[in-house]
Amino acid sequence: MVNFNDSKITVENLNFYYGKVQALFDINMKISEKKVTALIGPSGCGKSTFLRMFNRMNDIIDGTHHTGSVLIDNRDIYKDGIDIVALRKKVGMVFQKSNPFPKSVFDNAAYGPRIHGVKDKANLYEIVEKSLKDAAIWNEVKDRLDENAMGLSGGQQQRLCIARALAVEPEILLMDEPASALDPKSTARIEDLIGTLKQKYTIIIVTHNMQQASRVSDYTAFFYEGKLIEYDYTDKIFRNPEIKQTEDYITGRFG
Amino acid sequence: MKKSISENSVFWAVRFITYSIVAIIGYIIFDIVIKGLPTINLEFITGFPRSSGSEGGILPAIVGTVYLVFGAILVSLPLGMASAIYLSEYAKQGRFTRMIRLAIVTLAGVPSIVFGLFGLGLFVIFLGFGASIISGSFTLAFMILPTIIVSSEEALQAVPKSNREGSLALGATEWQTIYKNVLPYALPGMFTGSILGVGRAAGETAPILLTVAAFFLPRLPSSIFDQVMALPYHLYILATQHPEAEKVLPLQYGTALVLLILVLIFNLAAIFLRSYFRKKYKW
Numbered sequence: 001m002v003n004f005n006d007s008k009i010t011v012e013n014l015n016f017y018y019g020k021v022q023a024l025f026d027i028n029m030k031i032s033e034k035k036v037t038a039l040i041g042p043s044g045c046g047k048s049t050f051l052r053m054f055n056r057m058n059d060i061i062d063g064t065h066h067t068g069s070v071l072i073d074n075r076d077i078y079k080d081g082i083d084i085v086a087l088r089k090k091v092g093m094v095f096q097k098s099n100p101f102p103k104s105v106f107d108n109a110a111y112g113p114r115i116h117g118v119k120d121k122a123n124l125y126e127i128v129e130k131s132l133k134d135a136a137i138w139n140e141v142k143d144r145l146d147e148n149a150m151g152l153s154g155g156q157q158q159r160l161c162i163a164r165a166l167a168v169e170p171e172i173l174l175m176d177e178p179a180s181a182l183d184p185k186s187t188a189r190i191e192d193l194i195g196t197l198k199q200k201y202t203i204i205i206v207t208h209n210m211q212q213a214s215r216v217s218d219y220t221a222f223f224y225e226g227k228l229i230e231y232d233y234t235d236k237i238f239r240n241p242e243i244k245q246t247e248d249y250i251t252g253r254f255g
Numbered sequence: 256m257k258k259s260i261s262e263n264s265v266f267w268a269v270r271f272i273t274y275s276i277v278a279i280i281g282y283i284i285f286d287i288v289i290k291g292l293p294t295i296n297l298e299f300i301t302g303f304p305r306s307s308g309s310e311g312g313i314l315p316a317i318v319g320t321v322y323l324v325f326g327a328i329l330v331s332l333p334l335g336m337a338s339a340i341y342l343s344e345y346a347k348q349g350r351f352t353r354m355i356r357l358a359i360v361t362l363a364g365v366p367s368i369v370f371g372l373f374g375l376g377l378f379v380i381f382l383g384f385g386a387s388i389i390s391g392s393f394t395l396a397f398m399i400l401p402t403i404i405v406s407s408e409e410a411l412q413a414v415p416k417s418n419r420e421g422s423l424a425l426g427a428t429e430w431q432t433i434y435k436n437v438l439p440y441a442l443p444g445m446f447t448g449s450i451l452g453v454g455r456a457a458g459e460t461a462p463i464l465l466t467v468a469a470f471f472l473p474r475l476p477s478s479i480f481d482q483v484m485a486l487p488y489h490l491y492i493l494a495t496q497h498p499e500a501e502k503v504l505p506l507q508y509g510t511a512l513v514l515l516i517l518v519l520i521f522n523l524a525a526i527f528l529r530s531y532f533r534k535k536y537k538w
Contacts, residue, residue: 055424057423057424062347062348092424092425095417095420095421097417099418099420101421101422102418102440112425112427115425161421164425
């Protein structure tokens with residue numbers, strides 16, 4: 001398994017429960033800065049649950065609890081007194097189903113900056129323009145910033161959601177199957193975008209699509225039934241996995 | 256495919272029953288409009304009653320009902336919306352919230368005369384408001400509260416979960432999320448719910464009978480601690496308690512028609528508000 005001296009995120013002995021049902025089992029993992037880490041595995045293996053640990057989105061589900069710790073920049077994000085607002089500002093998220101708010105394109109991208117107190121119009125416009133450019137959607141929407149975002153195509157909606165996440169200047173970007181509902185062309189655009197974004201952001205992406213994992217990621221973690229089975233360089237995982245379960249999965253023998 | 260005779264007869268039976276409901280409502284409205292319309296003129300609507308209501312207009316009753324309905328909405332809408340927000344967005348679902356919900360459903364089933372007695376005991380006597388607009392408004396407010404809570408909660412639940420998750424994930428607090436990204440989209444549904452409440456508040460007699468309504472008061476109220484006449488109670492008096500019942504029959508129908516029109520106006524206003532918010536926050 002890979003190990004980094006300078007990891008952005010460190011997960012130690014993490015167990016997670018939905019009520020009495022355990023969803024994650026004793027996970028230890030380090031995630032490298034400004035790289036793309038893919039989480040793969042069959043449905044229900046806990047990869048999305050694991051992803052949602054990093055911005056504490058599991059907190060909003062009643063009856064969940066965990067043991068162990070998750071450290072970002074060497075600070076335990078589950079310790080008492082942690083500012084969840086600041087955490088979620090630092091750790092952005094893009095959801096599986098693109099979820100633009102039923103507002104204008106501009107208001108979508110400006111939502112984050114606004115709640116964090118940016119009021120000045122020119123400043124706001126600057127942030128919106130920059131994040132839409134970073135998400136490679138500016139050229140398509142620059143003339144329709146006032147239109148309702150629900151009128152955009154699926155691929156545009158998802159890139160708008162990425163722009164919305166970038167607008168609060170996160171350091172880490174969590175992506176939960178960001179392209180699973182998109183056509184191949186839109187998917188390719190998102191993948192290109194991920195390649196550009198990793199220069200500035202630490203990206204963790206959950207994906208069902210093995211080719212996608214091998215194309216976009218530097219490291220890949222294979223999950224099965226709530227356990228981290230194998231974690232290594234993506235090349236290594238896909239060319240020469242050490243564990244049989246991993247090999248069976250990536251060669252399509254199950255899952 | 257040919258339907259069997261029994262199939263056909265069931266179909267016609269349910270259709271007939273459904274249509275007959277419409278017919279009954281149609282007849283009631285038709286009857287009131289036909290018999291009430293000749294009574295309605297400017298004097299009837301803007302004049303004061305004379306000789307214990309057997310002559311003159313019903314302005315004080317119209318004004319009274321309008322005040323009571325506005326008062327009831329003013330009290331119940333914030334309370335109802337706040338409870339709905341708490342139940343839908345903040346409260347952990349469990350034994351305690353089930354108890355709250357049970358209490359709300361029970362409240363909806365309480366007979367209106369019991370609300371009247373409750374209002375009499377609490378607002379009129381204990382809090383010393385006397386028989387007054389404020390007592391009546393509060394009593395009506397509590398009566399329509401369950402309707403508003405239930406429909407507001409449904410409206411909140413109908414807002415997609417992604418609106419909340421997306422907002423929280425950007426670092427918004429729970430209240431920011433509710434205020435900016437949930438509530439605006441739930442407002443149309445909330446107004447729909449209050450439409451039902453308004454209709455009921457305008458038409459109920461029992462709660463106001465004990466807390467506010469005056470038998471005969473030919474002047475307009477000067478403060479919220481005044482008694483007022485109200486349309487449903489006035490109608491009840493004219494129909495059953497009046498010594499010259501025959502003579503005031505046209506007045507009864509006129510009053511009933513005015514009450515119907517008033518409820519219609521309240522509903523139209525609510526529908527207008529709803530479509531305004533629906534257009535503003537399209538989703």
